[in-house]
Amino acid sequence: MHCTPWLVAFGCILAIQAKKESLVTEEFPLLMPNAKPDLPETYFCTPIRLDTDLTYYIVGFRPNATKMTAHHMLVYGCEEPGSKDPLWNCGEMAVKQPGLKTHKPCGSGDQIVYAWGMDAPSLELPAGVGFRVGADSSIKYLVLQVHYASIDEIPEKGDDSGVFLQYTEEQQPKSAGVLLLGTGGFAPAHSTTYFETSCEIEDTREIHPFAFRTHTHGLGKVVSGWRVRDKNNWKLIGKKDPMLPQMFYPIETEMTVRKGDTIAARCTMVNNRDRTVYIGTTNEDEMCNFYMMYWVEGKQPVTPNTCFTRGPPTWSWGGWFGGGLSNIPDLEASTL
Template sequence: MANNHMLRNVIFLVFVLFSKVIWGTDLKKFPLLMPDINPYKDEFYVCTPIKIVSDKNFYIVGFEPNATMNVVHHMLLFGCTTPGSDSSYWDCGEMAESESDGKLQKATPCNSGNHVIYAWARNAKPLKLPKDVGFLVGKDSPIKYLVLQIHYSKKFPDSRTDNSGLFLLYTQRPQSKLAAVLLLAAGGRIPPKAVTFMDVECKINENKVIYPIAYRTHTHSLGRVVSGYRVTRDEMDVDHWHLLGKRDPLTPQMFYPVFDRTPIRQGDKVAARCTMDSSSRNRFTEVGPTNNDEMCNFYLLVYVEYGTPLEMTSCYDMGPPNTSWETDQLNNIPEAEASSPFK
């Protein structure tokens, strides 16, 4: 299916020229949309790629969703060194069953160089990055492809198709601050009739200073509060918790400005907690891709002023009942603040 990539590459170049005629500025818009997909089954994950022009640098500075929550459960935009498939679209449920259903090839979104760039759910609004901040893709970036993943929770009737997706705002003018997304995710098992904390933390080991811009939360139906922190430790080995963001995950799942823009430095930790309420459920709930499962994700949008973004793009904890902030050796934990909704 290499011709599909070549065709979309040509479309990209044509659109660059067309954009300049329309806007007369260095900011352009590119449509990354599903190619008339028919979601033929429930809980359907599908990916479609574009190849970035290899001899040029592009800076993505904004995202305009072209989707509604009554059709699309959520969207993720991945930056890949190589995509999961050479097809123009494929079944890409990373956490779903490993066997193909025979209708589409099954593969992960990325074969190598997986970076989450953007995430959308629940009718979130467009996102525009701050001045001089952009995601570098193309020539001088490990991101050579963009892959759009959409999760359709319900199959479509008959042969109806969909072209939901994103409009990418981009420029070729170099941006002085390079953006990245750090994903914190917890696994685990949620017991019935209980309030359960799903915790995750990771240490910044790279010699870089990252500046938080915005955060996004994601759970399925059991999530009540998701909170994220920058954690610093003093000379007395006491942890100090600085709230980055806190949200009811059942509100629009867009990127919101962080509460604290203090830089995160080498040696600091980033931690997140999802408070799950299964008081109305009579069964155990596993982490998984469907609406009957759960997820606990905290996305942190950051930038660096010098050099390249963090090589670490995600971190995971096993979650309950195996791991928690306490088992991760964190202390002075703000239990009430982390797990209680704003009044």
């Protein structure tokens, strides 16, 4: 065991060296610093600054969390973090921990690297694929965000939820990235509502999706993601019941995405409550997210890396002010 140069800002931590086939990897803990949220629905962020003299390739993620404590976690790659404090509030509309400042997760250059929820297991990337961070990358910091929907199970010493990053210094020929699709909008009381989003791909490279993840709160029944060619030729990327572990699931059929294709997602929400439920940050609100993890040749991931729409009732796949899509697979997009 030896000290890794990975962490610069907050000291040197011993890394564990292991063999993954022929690739030599090490593991680094990106964990909450014994955080103690006082209120449910708190969002906390904590950063690490990367060694910018070397380039690293993240090739796997081992979560250190339970759904009893962390509702969900995100790892952001940033050029600059929202703060350089060891801990800060980072939920824009969520409750605020007294005594801590409030900032976004990233100050600039934000991109999602990893997401976790519902006791999802570890994730390993395909051979030759890695998230490029450090010197030869725009990612100079990693920021962990944890959403504490409840504080009932927080240990007395504080919470250390987070993820162990598996990384290597050996150059990986394929760059990993994540495209996040989401919506605004609302679901009226006692209704079934489709939350839909789509964006046209602008990158000129061939994009290779290899994993997907879904995320809603309590009303989600099915989340599906699609590649749409020529606005009417639909191919399923993946779909899941979002109440299952919110891990990155492998894409079952090999596919490529190219410039001019549309990536589309739908969340089917069933609201049996006596009130309208809006998209928001707390567990009493809803979220509609579909994550597509992919690889491309070259050093840079695809931009833009997010795709958000207004959502229902004013935006839909085929609406006049919507995505302009046709031949919509309504039944398949909303059933498992």
